[in-house]
Amino acid sequence: MNFSEVFKLSSLLCKFSPDGKYLASCVQYRLVVRDVNTLQILQLYTCLDQIQHIEWSADSLFILCAMYKRGLVQVWSLEQPEWHCKIDEGSAGLVASCWSPDGRHILNTTEFHLRITVWSLCTKSVSYIKYPKACLQGITFTRDGRYMALAERRDCKDYVSIFVCSDWQLLRHFDTDTQDLTGIEWAPNGCVLAVWDTCLEYKILLYSLDGRLLSTYSAYEWSLGIKSVAWSPSSQFLAVGSYDGKVRILNHVTWKMITEFGHPAAINDPKIVVYKEAEKSPQLGLGCLSFPPPRAGAGPLPSSESKYEIASVPVSLQTLKPVTDRANPKIGIGMLAFSPDSYFLATRNDNIPNAVWVWDIQKLRLFAVLEQLSPVRAFQWDPQQPRLAICTGGSRLYLWSPAGCMSVQVPGEGDFAVLSLCWHLSGDSMALLSKDHFCLCFLETEAVVGTACRQLGGHT
Amino acid sequence: MGDWMTVTDPGLSSESKTISQYTSETKMSPSSLYSQQVLCSSIPLSKNVHSFFSAFCTEDNIEQSISYLDQELTTFGFPSLYEESKGKETKRELNIVAVLNCMNELLVLQRKNLLAQENVETQNLKLGSDMDHLQSCYSKLKEQLETSRREMIGLQERDRQLQCKNRNLHQLLKNEKDEVQKLQNIIASRATQYNHDMKRKEREYNKLKERLHQLVMNKKDKKIAMDILNYVGRADGKRGSWRTGKTEARNEDEMYKILLNDYEYRQKQILMENAELKKVLQQMKKEMISLLSPQKKKPRERVDDSTGTVISDVEEDAGELSRESMWDLSCETVREQLTNSIRKQWRILKSHVEKLDNQVSKVHLEGFNDEDVISRQDHEQETEKLELEIQQCKEMIKTQQQLLQQQLATAYDDDTTSLLRDCYLLEEKERLKEEWSLFKEQKKNFERERRSFTEAAIRLGLERKAFEEERASWLKQQFLNMTTFDHQNSENVKLFSAFSGSSDWDNLIVHSRQPQKKPHSVSNGSPVCMSKLTKSLPASPSTSDFCQTRSCISEHSSINVLNITAEEIKPNQVGGECTNQKWSVASRPGSQEGCYSGCSLSYTNSHVEKDDLP
Structure with missing residues (x-):
């Protein structure tokens, strides 16, 4: 590395x-x-103000830089x-800006979600979409870039509009049976749209591309939901993490729950490997055998070394006592991610912020738990x-x-x-971002290791 | 009488008894005086009684007394005291003999009475003590009763209290439930109120938004504009088309096409899955048929057997199998047949397996009485012996090592000898060499011995195996013999023929070997470095399985999974020089100072952890 x-x-x-x-920063x-x-x-481009948001176009030819404070978007071409x-949104203001999947249109959301302006880079045409809903995830594009689903709110009711991205024609428009729609998300195959309600109510609805309601799922009532x-x-599979600290997996045939993954603080199953990050000072480490042995002369000595230890079950994880009298309590499953081959699911329970759970989706059971020394920032x-990178806001990277x-x-x-x-999409490197710096981390591919070993084999 | 008994002195009771007898006859007594005396005797005064006795017969009334006695005695059935007179006028003579006899008899009677009395007295005593005992028992029981009664009252009290509590709790629960209901209602009402308010606010907000929109957008805000150098071409190179009804229809078409494709894809997947399942079913069926077919020969002999019909079914199915293409046509027609036959066969198989299990257990029981046990014991003894010998050898080696060390130590520890050492060095060296060679030879011997032991153990194992084989064949033979004698047992033979006769002792072997066998998941299709590591990771081998079953997601390669481990472990196994190479792959020339060199890395993995331990 x-x-x-x-x-x-x-x-x-x-x-x-x-x-x-390319890498834009x-x-x-x-x-x-x-x-x-x-x-x-x-290339080095200079914008008019401090950049608040950047986005590459899908064909990697253009970069969009948004300056929300000034209501400005600047687009740069890599080729020219x-x-x-x-693009100046003027007094209407700007709160969000994104590319359309074709890379030739920019969707700007004005302040107060008055409208979405669709600017074209090909023609002079400008389109407006009124009544966009101010919510967490109101716009979603299908993976093939053909359709866009947009959450709308008019007359105190939630609607979803499906647009054809090629000519911004409205394909479907239907109301959803939600109190206060919070998010929408296309399935990767672009045929099913998941719509979920506000956290006050546990409700997830699944719509077909043609606007038919396929299924509704609700796990419980009253307490905070999704x-x-x-x-x-x-x-x-559709994984739904909720405030009760559970992930529920729905299947794509019946849209019913297959299983639910609880996130208890105590792990008793001896089959589960619990990796515990342990810190130790290098002085102590000199005496005992460790694997790999501490590398001598590896630059400035870190203040302490950290490594993973396999904790013997039963293990009890560090939990945070949630403050329930505040809004947005730190409980429930806040982060969820499937591995690219769909074999694993990584989750984080917000009231056990130091731990990452990795679930085996083939066997539908817990596979491993990683407990870090500090709260997990991102993974x-x-x-x-199936390789998960985790950072905790410290100076270490965990894999x-x-x-x-x-x-x-x-x-x-x-x-x-x-x-x-x-x-990086090749999986060979990644960018690590800190508050005002970034660096790249290169992971050797197997081929490199293989040749290195062969060379060594020749030497010995 | 009872009262009397209690009052009178026990020592005098005999006399009083006789007296009582008299008193019963007082009416017959001629002398009123006497009767008076008798009455007086009811007063318990011994002196009185004595005086009464002494006063019974005086000189004056001898005749009277005699006649009285005679009378009394005759009434009690004694012979008369008088001689039998011939004539009436003659005075009756007193017959001394009779008197004596009577006396004697009376005395005997008296003694008997005394004895009886004694018995009665002892009995009385016994009864008295019994009585006491019973009384004490009674009192104890009474006490017990009292305490238990008290306890019961206490318990009742507690029960009552608990019931009271329970009632209270019930009441509380009910209250709580009511509370919950109320709260839920409150929540619901608040929610509706909240929603209503929200709606109102939202409406207001929408109005404001609308107004704002008008203000902002209709003002012809010159700022709202796009400043662009030149328009770029579309990504697909085409020109934008006008929006018409046609495009709308086309969009619809496309959408339905996409949906259709998705459904088709899913259908294909389901078809594939179905085909696979069918294949599995078919294979299962085939295997079952092949498993069950050997018994076909047997049932011909039997006339009335339930399995006979099923076997004919099996044959039928076997015939069906030849028309395999039929399976692929459509599930509808074949499904029922297939499931039914499979079900039937499964049932047969299940019963067979059960029978087999029974047989195995039977054989097990028999086996314990067999010589097999002895052989096993022998084997154990042998191994024990061998182990003991190995232990002894080890000890010997150790002592020799110690001796050697001691010699070395003595040779080196003394400072004064260091001067002498030089002269003795060569000698000593030689001696040591000799010893060393001797030691080596011994070691070799031990090694050889050990090898021979292991060989012996292997031989033993082989012998055992052979013996077990023999035994199995013997068992088979026995069972075959049994069938020739016993027709009811023919099923067992059928089983043996079906499973080639070895299944039962295979089972035995499995049983005996189980403790040695360790569960170890072997990773297939993974690189070399992985095989070591997968021990702790049960999922990795199965990923490949998953790949096979779900071909739709084929990007996954289990080889890539362990990228990190491979690269992290290799350099450490090989040596330090590799790390330097690896860690200095430059990213950009001129910026290498201390950027990537200060990288410490620690790696943990369950297997590796284990390796660290001695």
Whole structure:
């Protein structure tokens, strides 16, 4: 595992291009585009104000930089550096901006969700969509980029509109049986739309592309409901995380619950491997045997080393006592992610913030639990294989795979507090983001290791 | 009489008894005086009684007394005291003999009475003590009764209290339930109120929004604009088309196409799954038929047997199997047949397996009486012996090592000898060499011995196996013999023929081997480095299975799973020089100082953890 040097960054804005060739990052009002392999700066664009949001177009030709404070969007072309485009929303304001899947339209949401303006880069045409709903996840595109679903609110009722992205024609418009719709999400196959209600009510509805209601699911009443939703990449399962600390898995045939995964603080099953991050000072580590042995001369000595230990069951995880008299209590399943092959599901229960649960979806049971020393900030699956990268806001990167897990100290002077991370689509590298820096982390591929071993074999 | 008994002195009771006898006859007594005296005797005064006796006969009334006695005695059935007179006028003579006899008899009687009395007295005593005992018992029981009564009252009281409590709790529960209901109602009403208010607010908000929209959008805000250098071409290279009814229809078509595709895809998947399941069923059926077919020969002999009909079914199905193409046509027609036959066969198989189990257990029981036990004991003894020998050898080696060390120590520990050592060094060296060679030889011997022991153990095992085989064949033979004698047992033979006769002793072997066998999941289709690690990760082998069954998601490769482990473990196994290479793969020239060199890495994995332990 190698690390690149550290580059400057602001507001955690760092993104790989969809084709995996470039890396865009922002420093104040400057946008820097680098080559992923050499990390050399290819382009440097200067925006009018501090950039608050960036997004690559799907064909990796354009980058959108949004400056919400000024109601401005600037678009840059990678092919023609002199080409420029500036969209001013004027007094209407701007709260969100995104690309349409074709990479030639920009959807701007004005302040107070008055409307969505669709700007075209091809023609002068401008379209407006009125009544967008102000909610967590109100716009979603199908993976093939053909359709867009938009949550709307008119006359105190929730509606969903499905648009054809190629010409922004309204395909379907239907009302949903929700109190206060919070999110919508297409299944990866683009045929089913999951719609869930506000957290006050546990309700998830599944609509077909043609607007038919396929199924409704509600696990319980009265107490706080859905907190997070995730489709499996195979579209077979829909994982619903809720405030009761459980994940319920719905199947795609009957849309009924297959199983529910509880997240208890005590783990008693001896089959489950519980990895516990343990910290120890290097002085102590010298005497005893450890695997791998501490690398001598590995640059500045870290203040302490951390490694995973396998805790013997029963294990009780550190829990947070939720403050129930405040809004948005820290309970329930806040993070959910399926591995790219749909074999594993990683979850985090917000009142056990140090732990990541990994579930085996084939056997529908708990597979492993990782307990970190500090609360888990983010985790993301390798896009190519079941490998989970976790960061906790410390200077370490954690990786889990079915074979085991490890913790890696991010090198560099001072502490590099990893707040967020994102994988390159090849799975060979990832970007680690801290408050005002970022660096790339390269993971050797098997081929490299193989050749290295062969070479060594030849030597000995 | 009872009162009397209690009052009179026990020592005098005999006299008083006789007296009582007299008194019963007082009416016959001639002398009133006497009768008076007798009456007086009812007063318990011994002196009185004595005086009464002394006063019975005086010189004056001898005749009278005699006649009285005679009378009395005759009434009691004694012979008369008088001689039988011939004539009436002659005075009756007193017959001394008779008197004596009477006396004697009276004395005997008296003694008897005394004895009886004694008995009665002892009995009385016994009864008295019994009585006491019973009385004490009675009192105790009474006490007990009292306490238990008290206890019962206490319990009753407690019961009552508990019931009271229970009632209270019930009441509380009911109250709580009511409360819950009330609260739920409150929540519901609040929710409706909240929703209503929300709606009102939202309406207001919408109005405001509308107004804002008008204000902002209709003002011809010049700022709202797009400043673009030149318009770019569409991603697909086509020109935008006008929106017409046609495009709408086309969009609809496309949407339905997508949906249709999805359904088709799903149908295909389901078909595939079905085909696979069918295949499994077919295979199962085939296997069952092949498993059950050997008994076909047997039932011909039997006339009335329930399985006979089923076997004919099996034959039928076997015939059906030849028309395999029929299975693929449609499930509808074949399904029922298939499921039914499978069900039937399954039932047969189940019963067979059950029977087999019974047989096995029977054989087990028999086996315990067999020589097999002895052989096993022998085996154990042998192994014990071998182990003992190995232990002894080890001890010997240890002592020798100790001796050697001691010698070495003595040779080295003394400082003064260090001077002398030089001269003795060569000698000592030689001696040590000799010893060393001797030791090596011994070691070799031990090794050889150990090898021979292991060989012996292997041989033993082989012998045992052979013996077991023999035994199995013997059992088979026995069972076959049994069938020739006993027609009812023919089923057992059928079983044996069906499972080639070895199943039962296979089972035995499995039983005996189980403790040695360790569960170990073997990872198939994974690289070398993985096989070591997968021990703790039960899921990795099965992923490949999953891949096979669900071909729809084929991107997954189990080889890639262990990317990290491979690269992290290899360098450590091989050595340090590799790490340097690995860790210095440059990202960008000129920026290498301390960027990626300060990387510490720790790695944990269950297997590795175990390896660390000695």
